[in-house]
Amino acid sequence: MPLSAQEEPKGAPAPSEIVAAAPAADWVAIAAEDLLVMTLAPDAEGKPRQVVIQLMPAPFSQGWVHNIRLFARSGWYDGISVNRVQDNYVTQWGDPNYDNPEATGTPKPLPEGLKVMGEDEYAAQISASVSPYLWFRDHRVAFDGFGKSESVQLRPVPRRANFFDPYSPIVTFSSGFPIGTAFSPNRPPELGWPVHCYGMVGVGRNYSPDTGSGAELYTVIGHAPRHLDRNIALVGRVIEGMQHLSSLPRGSGALGFYTAEEAAKRTPILSVRVASDLAPSEQPAFEYLSTESDVFATYADAVANRRDPFFITPAGGADICNIRVPVRRAE
Amino acid sequence: MPLSAQEEPKGAPAPSEIVAAAPAADWVAIAAEDLLVMTLAPDAEGKPRQVVIQLMPAPFSQGWVHNIRLFARSGWYDGISVNRVQDNYVTQWGDPNYDNPEATGTPKPLPEGLKVMGEDEYAAQISASVSPYLWFRDHRVAFDGFGKSESVQLRPVPRRANFFDPYSPIVTFSSGFPIGTAFSPNRPPELGWPVHCYGMVGVGRNYSPDTGSGAELYTVIGHAPRHLDRNIALVGRVIEGMQHLSSLPRGSGALGFYTAEEAAKRTPILSVRVASDLAPSEQPAFEYLSTESDVFATYADAVANRRDPFFITPAGGADICNIRVPVRRAE
Numbered sequence: 001m002p003l004s005a006q007e008e009p010k011g012a013p014a015p016s017e018i019v020a021a022a023p024a025a026d027w028v029a030i031a032a033e034d035l036l037v038m039t040l041a042p043d044a045e046g047k048p049r050q051v052v053i054q055l056m057p058a059p060f061s062q063g064w065v066h067n068i069r070l071f072a073r074s075g076w077y078d079g080i081s082v083n084r085v086q087d088n089y090v091t092q093w094g095d096p097n098y099d100n101p102e103a104t105g106t107p108k109p110l111p112e113g114l115k116v117m118g119e120d121e122y123a124a125q126i127s128a129s130v131s132p133y134l135w136f137r138d139h140r141v142a143f144d145g146f147g148k149s150e151s152v153q154l155r156p157v158p159r160r161a162n163f164f165d166p167y168s169p170i171v172t173f174s175s176g177f178p179i180g181t182a183f184s185p186n187r188p189p190e191l192g193w194p195v196h197c198y199g200m201v202g203v204g205r206n207y208s209p210d211t212g213s214g215a216e217l218y219t220v221i222g223h224a225p226r227h228l229d230r231n232i233a234l235v236g237r238v239i240e241g242m243q244h245l246s247s248l249p250r251g252s253g254a255l256g257f258y259t260a261e262e263a264a265k266r267t268p269i270l271s272v273r274v275a276s277d278l279a280p281s282e283q284p285a286f287e288y289l290s291t292e293s294d295v296f297a298t299y300a301d302a303v304a305n306r307r308d309p310f311f312i313t314p315a316g317g318a319d320i321c322n323i324r325v326p327v328r329r330a331e
Numbered sequence: 332m333p334l335s336a337q338e339e340p341k342g343a344p345a346p347s348e349i350v351a352a353a354p355a356a357d358w359v360a361i362a363a364e365d366l367l368v369m370t371l372a373p374d375a376e377g378k379p380r381q382v383v384i385q386l387m388p389a390p391f392s393q394g395w396v397h398n399i400r401l402f403a404r405s406g407w408y409d410g411i412s413v414n415r416v417q418d419n420y421v422t423q424w425g426d427p428n429y430d431n432p433e434a435t436g437t438p439k440p441l442p443e444g445l446k447v448m449g450e451d452e453y454a455a456q457i458s459a460s461v462s463p464y465l466w467f468r469d470h471r472v473a474f475d476g477f478g479k480s481e482s483v484q485l486r487p488v489p490r491r492a493n494f495f496d497p498y499s500p501i502v503t504f505s506s507g508f509p510i511g512t513a514f515s516p517n518r519p520p521e522l523g524w525p526v527h528c529y530g531m532v533g534v535g536r537n538y539s540p541d542t543g544s545g546a547e548l549y550t551v552i553g554h555a556p557r558h559l560d561r562n563i564a565l566v567g568r569v570i571e572g573m574q575h576l577s578s579l580p581r582g583s584g585a586l587g588f589y590t591a592e593e594a595a596k597r598t599p600i601l602s603v604r605v606a607s608d609l610a611p612s613e614q615p616a617f618e619y620l621s622t623e624s625d626v627f628a629t630y631a632d633a634v635a636n637r638r639d640p641f642f643i644t645p646a647g648g649a650d651i652c653n654i655r656v657p658v659r660r661a662e
Contacts, residue, residue, distance in 0.1 A: 044375070087574045088529050119643055164495035166635075166648035198419050198554040208643050223529045223554055223652050227637050230644040243418045243581040250574040304497075306558050312450055312539050313561040317497035319650070321554050 012307035018299045019289060019326045026293040028176065029330060030054055030286045035275035036072060036236070037284065040082075040244055041268040049267075051241035052275075052284055053201055054327070056234060057175040059124040060194050063117040064203050064233045067214035069274055074111040076215070077272035082248060086256025088222030091245040092204055094215055096266055104260060110215060117211045122230045126181055126192035131173040133297045134181075135163030135320075161304030162317030167226040168195070171320040173291030176327075177237070178320045180229060194234040197224050197321035199242050203233040221246040224321040239286055239327045285330040299326070343638035349630045350620060350657045357624040359507065360661060361385055361617045366606035367403060367567070368615065371413075371575055372599040380598075382572035383606075383615055384532055385658070387565060388506040390455040391525050394448040395534050395564045398545035400605055405442040407546070408603035413579060417587025419553030422576040423535055425546055427597055435591060441546060448542045453561045457512055457523035462504040464628045465514065466494030466651075474503075492635030493648030498526070498557040502651040504622030507658075508568070509651050511560060525565040528555050528652035530573050534564040552577040555652040570617055570658045616661040630657070 013021075034057065040049040055065050071077050083100060084092035097105040165171045168180025174192065181192035194200070197220065204216030212233060219238050238245065249265050251258040258265045275283045289296055304318035344352075365388065371380035386396050402408050414431060415423035428436040465472050496502045499511025505523065512523035525531070528551065535547030543564060550569050569576065580596050582589040589596045606614045620627055635649035 085578075087577055122644075162497050164497045166493045166495045166650050167646045207640060224650070225653070226650060227634070227642070227646045227653065229646065231642055246418055247416075247578050247580055249578055303558070309538060311558070311562050313453075315498045315558045315560065319497050319555070319557060322556070322558065 011309040013302065014306075014308035015299050015302045017308075018295065018302050022289055022293070022295045022299075022326075026290045026295050027287040027328075027330075028290050030239075030288060030327075032276035032278075032283050032285075033069075033274060034236075035284060035286065036068070036272055037275055037278065038077075038241075038272045039270045041270060043244075049241065049244040051244055052239050052286070053236050054176075054239045054286070054288075055236040056177065056194060059126070060174075060177070060179075060192075061121070061124075061233045061235050063115045063121055064212070064214050064235045067114050068217075068235060070111060070113055071214055072272045072274050073277065075271075076108070076111050077269060080108075080269050081266040082245070082269070083251075083266055084218070084255060084257045085221070085248045085250045087250045089220075089225060089256065090202075090218040091221050091248060092216060092218035093267075093269055094204065094217065096263075098215065100257060104263070110213065114213050116213075117233065119209065119211055121211070122233055123191040123193040126174060126179070126190065131291045131296070133300070134170050134172040135165075135300075161301055161315075163300075163304070163320065164317065165320060167229060171195070173296070173325065176288040176291050176325050178323070178325070180320075193230050195224070195320060196220055196226050196228045196232075196234065197237075197324075198222070199238045200234050201236045201238060202228070203235055205232060219245055224319075226321075240284070240329075286327055287330045288328075289326040291325060296325075299323075342640040342642075344633065345637070345639035346630050346633045348639075349626065349633055353620055353624070353626045353630075353657075357621045357626050358618040358659075358661075359621050361570075361619065361658075363607035363609075363614050363616075364400075364605060365567075366615060366617065367399070367603055368606055368609065369408075369572075369603045370601045372601055374575075380572065380575040382575055383570050383617070384567050385507075385570045385617070385619075386567040387508065387525060390457070391505075391508070391510075391523075392452070392455075392564045392566050394446045394452055395543070395545050395566045398445050399548075399566060401442060401444055402545055403603045403605050404608065406602075407439070407442050408600060411439075411600050412597040413576070413600070414582075414597055415549070415586060415588045416552070416579045416581050418581045420551075420556060420587065421533075421549040422552050422579060423547060423549035424598075424600055425535065425548065427594075429546065431588060435594070441544065445544050447544075448564070450540065450542055452542070453564055454522040454524040457505060457510070457514065457521065461510070461512075461514075461523070462622045462627070464631070465501050465503040465512075466496075466631075492632055492646075494631075494635070494651065495648065496651060498560060499524075502526070504627070504656065507619040507622050507656050509654070509656070511651075524561050526555070526651060527551055527557050527559045527563075527565065528568075528655075529553070530569045531565050532567045532569060533559070534566055536563060550576055555650075557652075571615070571660075617658055618661045619659075620657040622656060627656075630654075 034055045036053040038051040082093045083096045095108045097103040098107045169182045178195050179192045182190045201219050203212035205212030253259040300323045305314040365386045367384040369382040413424045414427045426439045428434040429438045500513045510523045513521045532550050534543035536543030584590040631654045636645040
C-alpha cells in the first residue's frame, strides 16, 4: 500500500509493466457486436454513468448471449433498474416487477424469439481456442492441439508458480476469458466452463430446471463466488464503468434487494445498446491482451511471483481470478 | 440467484442452516478489548454509519494491534478520513495529509509509545490454538496437538472436499481467523500468517523495510489480494457495517486516492473507540462460531459441496476466503 508516487526502488517488472510492453500484435480487438453499452441515470452530482460489457465468446453461453442481444435490440432493457445490491456478492438489474418480493407493479412482457437453454449449456466442449498454457493443479503445460482420435497433446513447460484451484481440476483462458475444465492428456476434449470472477456478468434464474432468459443480469462485486460455476450461465464481464455498479448502496431486504421503502435507491437503466448498432463515431473500441500469447503467460507468472519493489515475499502462486485479463480502450 | 422467497424445494441443509443449528457452546464471545467501534460521519440522508472491527488474536500481529489500541485511546484517529477507495482492492483511511499525493495540509503528529515491528512479524509461530481440521492441498487431516520434540501429530480424516490453495501449502483457521501455513507432519510447529480475505483489515506501509504503524488502515473490498499475504500486517476484520466502507465512491487519483478536487468525497471518521472503553450499555457484543468445533468443519464441507436446492452441481471444493467465519451479535 505505498501511499504516494515517491521514487520506487528498482526491481523486477511489475505485471502492469509487462502488459505495457506487450507487442501491438498481441492485442485482440473486441468486435462491436460483442460489446453492450449500458447507460445508467446520472449520479447524484449529475455526472453520466456508462457501463460497457463484453459478451462471452463462443463456445460458451451462446444461447443466452443471443437473448441478450435480442433484449437490447428490442429496447426491452430500457427503463429497467438495478434492484439488488448484496455486499460481497452481486449487483443485479432487471424488471423491478419481475418475481421481486418488493414489487409494486406488474411485470413487463418479454420479447418474442427468446431461446430456452438446458442446464447442460452451462458448460461447453472446449476446442483449440484455449490458451496454449494450461494451469494444472501442480504444474503448467503447453497445449499443442488435438492429435489422433482427438486426444489432447500436452507438453510440460517449466513450472514457475502454483495455480492450484479448489473448484476445477484445471484452469486456463479461452479467447480472453477465465475458464475451468477437466481437460486431460490422452482423452478427448472435455467440457469447459467460464468462472465467476469479480466483474463477470451472469444470468439470474429461479430454481432448477429454470436457466434464466437474460432478462435478469448480475455482476460479481465481491470475492469470486465460484460455487456458482456450472450452476448459472455466465455471459460476459464488465470492462469499463464497474465502479458504477460496485459502489451502489447495498439493499436492506432479503438477498440485498432494495425494499419497497428503498425503491428510490433503484438506479434507473436508461438504455442498453449493442455497440454495433450505434453510429460509428459513438461506438466504443476495446482490445484485450491475447490469452493465447506468450506475453500473457509471462504476465501470469509475474502475477504469481511478484518481485516488483513493494513485495518482500512472492506468493509463488495465484488464483485464476487474480490473473485479470488486461483490457484497454483501442486508439 | 433466486429472485424471491418462493417456496424452496427440499434438499440438504444450506451452510447457513448448519450455522443456525450450532449449539450455543460452540459460539465464542469476542472480548470488548478486541473490538473497535469506528463512527463515520452520517451519510447523505443523515443516517448514522458505524463500523465494528474485530482485532486479530494472538499470536498474530500483536505489535500493530497494540499500536491500534494506542491510536484509538489517544484520540488520534478522531478526525481522520477515508482517503482512498480503489475498486476491487481496498478502502483506506488515515491522516489525509500523511504521505498523500493529494495532501493540502501538514501531517498530524503521531502519539508517543508506538512499537516498531520487523518484517518477520508478518508471520508467527502457530500454536495449538489452530483448528483441529487442517486443509492440505489434497486432503484434510485432524490436528491432534504436538508430540515428542514438538513434532506435529496429524490424523487423516475422510476427505470430503478439496481445499487447494494457490498461495499456501495449507490453510486452516486459528481462533476464528483464516490463516495460511506450511505446517507439516514430523516437523516442529511452523510459521502461520493471516490471509487477505474480503473485509480483512491491514496496515498501510511504505516500501520495505517500513512495516507501518497502524496510522493508515485499509480493508479489502474486492477479490482477495492474497499476494499481499506476508507482505503487509493484517490486524483484524470488519464484522459489522462493511457496506459503509465497500460502497463508497471510488477515487479517481492514482491508486484510488481521492484527488484534491474530490476532497469533499473523503468520508470523515468522527471517532474510533476500543469497545471496552465505552459505557457498559454502549458496548457492542459479538460472538463467532468456534473454528475449532466439529460444527465448523461440517459447515466448511457444506460450503464446498452445496447441495441445498438452488445448486445443481456442487463444486467439490472451496476457497479459504469463501469459508467465511460466522459472526453474530450476542444477545
